[in-house]
Amino acid sequence: MMNQKSPSIKKFTGYHATMIIVAFFAVVVSVNLVMAQFALSTFSGTVVDNSYVASQKYNQWLEQARNQQAHGWTVSPAVRKTGKASIVVTDIDSAALQGATLSAVAEHPVGRTDPFALDFVQTEAGDYVSVQPLPEGRWKLKIIITQDDKNMRVVRDIW
Template sequence: MTSKPQPKKITGYHAAAMIIAFFAVVVCVNLVMARFAVSTFGGTVVDNSYVASQKYNKWLEQARSQASHGWSVSPIKRVEDKAVMTLAQADGTALRGADISAVAEHPVGRTDPISLRFQNIGDGIYASIGSLPAGRWKLKINISYEGKKMTLAQDIR
């Protein structure tokens, strides 16, 4: 007659080891996730939401004023290492002679901002004078033409 092997009993030592192992895994996962969150966080949209809410009506008025110019701005594109955009007036004719500058910021703040100036290369097409490194950038664009101003933001990849 063969005897069945007896199942091992779970002792207090085993229970303590399982509980400690469980919480060790939870703490390690939390530490890893916190490290990823802190290392990839690029900042805030606004530094002070209360102050931003106070400026909201002013921003709406600026947007209405800019819309009244009737200018249309094409989505900004990358051509080789230059940022290129097309500007048109309300009647569809090319907007020539505008003064355009921009600040290119990396979306997660990994590099310093880059200042760009644009020049008209023909029929309302403007190209950046300086080069824009490869990658994704958020451009804050300022356009001035005959005393009128427009400010906009566009992404470029």
């Protein structure tokens, strides 16, 4: 008869259960801390600086929006052309808006860099291209379009 050793089977003890539970919660807490750090570093939580003042201006903002709609201007999504922002603006008849003045403030959507100004020049009929280059990445453009006594404010994202 051969002498065979039986394989050694380790018992599952309370120590093993405790270590599994501790490891599980260590992972959960670590992930929560990392995600909280990301959340706090990418969004300030501020939508408006002063909600009371914003509520007082609400009706004025609605009136401005109605006036802008009455112009009938259409502003295309902002696109990149050779490292610069490009926007097409048309009038109420879908014809190119000629001779308008465009300016914008470019803001990083999560505030990683300071906002900066962009000026636009008309290159083709209704096509306006920024004079200054726009750095790579996602930007929010707060655009002001002025022609004669009419003006329009729009916000466009550009990637």
